[in-house]
Amino acid sequence: MAHLKFELARDLPTLEIDNRTLYRIRALSSGTVGGFVECESNLAQTGDSWIGDDAMVYDRAHVSGDAKITGRAHVSGDAKIMGRAHVSGEAKIYDRAHVSG
Numbered sequence: 001m002a003h004l005k006f007e008l009a010r011d012l013p014t015l016e017i018d019n020r021t022l023y024r025i026r027a028l029s030s031g032t033v034g035g036f037v038e039c040e041s042n043l044a045q046t047g048d049s050w051i052g053d054d055a056m057v058y059d060r061a062h063v064s065g066d067a068k069i070t071g072r073a074h075v076s077g078d079a080k081i082m083g084r085a086h087v088s089g090e091a092k093i094y095d096r097a098h099v100s101g
Contacts, residue, residue, distance in 0.1 A: 003045075004045050005028060005038060005046075007025070008023040008026075008039075008040065009033060010023060015098065017074075020058050021038070022058055035051035035052050035054060035055035035070075041100035043064075048065075048066045049065055049066060051068075052069070053071050054071070055074070061078065062075065062079075062080050067083060068085075068086045069087045071088040072089070073088055073090070074091070075087065075093045076092075076093075076094045077095045077097075078096075079098070079099070081098075081100075082098070083101075085100050085101040
């Protein structure tokens with residue numbers, strides 16, 4: 001069975017955006033609380049990818065590899081953030097955008 005790196009922190013307050021409920025994530029190894037996702041498929045359970053601060057990833061968007069989403073960035077639609085990409089600040093990545101590095 002694959003080792004899981006995060007869980008949805010259902011005990012913490014949620015956010016509502018675009019008629020979707022977003023949950024904070026929590027790292028299983030350290031208990032660190034991260035940003036928000038709509039569902040577990042928004043963030044890969046493998047690699048060092050992470051969503052931090054008040055960043056949000058929802059809809060069919062996916063973060064993988066060693067990518068980091070921080071600040072108040074929003075990633076949505078079919079967007080893919082991968083490799084060593086870092087999306088931060090007030091950035092908005094959406095539709096079919098692919099960001100990698």
